[in-house]
Amino acid sequence: MRTVMIVDDSVSMRQMVGYTLRQGGFEVIEAEHGQDALNKLAGATVDLILTDLNMPVMDGITLIQNVRKQPAMKSKPILMLTTEGLASKKEQGKAAGATGWIVKPFDPEKLLQTLAKVLP
Amino acid sequence: MKIDLSEFRETFLLESADHIASMETGLLTLRSTPNDTELLNSIFRSAHSIKGGAGFHGLTSLIHFTHSLENLLERLRSSEMQATDEVIDILLREPLIKLPTRIDCV
Numbered sequence: 001m002r003t004v005m006i007v008d009d010s011v012s013m014r015q016m017v018g019y020t021l022r023q024g025g026f027e028v029i030e031a032e033h034g035q036d037a038l039n040k041l042a043g044a045t046v047d048l049i050l051t052d053l054n055m056p057v058m059d060g061i062t063l064i065q066n067v068r069k070q071p072a073m074k075s076k077p078i079l080m081l082t083t084e085g086l087a088s089k090k091e092q093g094k095a096a097g098a099t100g101w102i103v104k105p106f107d108p109e110k111l112l113q114t115l116a117k118v119l120p
Numbered sequence: 121m122k123i124d125l126s127e128f129r130e131t132f133l134l135e136s137a138d139h140i141a142s143m144e145t146g147l148l149t150l151r152s153t154p155n156d157t158e159l160l161n162s163i164f165r166s167a168h169s170i171k172g173g174a175g176f177h178g179l180t181s182l183i184h185f186t187h188s189l190e191n192l193l194e195r196l197r198s199s200e201m202q203a204t205d206e207v208i209d210i211l212l213r214e215p216l217i218k219l220p221t222r223i224d225c226v
Contacts, residue, residue, distance in 0.1 A: 010172065020123050023121065105172075108125060109123060
């Protein structure tokens with residue numbers, strides 16, 4: 001079973017994304033912010049990361065930069081979950097190493113379709 | 121397969137109530153520390169979080185309202201506008217009074 005890490009400071013968002021992913025047959029690891037994600041990545045094998053951008057402690061862009069430094073995560077897909085339509089934010093994320101982005105709110109079925117596309 | 125996320129609405133509403141309380145406390149603190157960037161970021165994140173969740177539950181007026189609130193807070197974050205007592209009063213009197221009403225009505 002493939003494992004997806006969700007990084008979002010919102011409990012309800014983690015619940016909704018987590019539920020969607022479990023319905024899609026994924027195993028889910030939840031993290032509250034970037035630092036929490038880095039801590040949890042240390043002991044886990046993750047196939048894909050879905051991360052929010054605006055978070056306390058460590059934001060999504062900093063998380064992506066840190067994750068890309070890890071050899072095991074160099075080529076794994078990282079998708080930004082964002083309500084921001086700002087091109088500058090997307091460019092920042094891409095420059096940090098994000099594979100792409102999903103705009104919130106998203107259709108749950110479309111989220112699963114997107115994951116199927118980016119997962120090798 | 122149709123995935124229904126409506127069962128998470130209650131969690132969203134409870135979480136939003138917490139965010140509103142945090143914003144109110146944050147704005148009151150901001151009076152004595154108007155240049156506290158991290159505090160402004162935290163208030164902004166609360167508004168942003170409510171907007172993000174509102175979108176999933178089709179709460180259109182809440183999305184528009186929190187978006188306007190975000191725009192105002194962004195102007196404070198970017199120092200385009202100063203967090204004077206007057207501005208903080210407006211934020212405290214207007215949006216934070218209206219926001220719980222909007223959430224109660226959903």
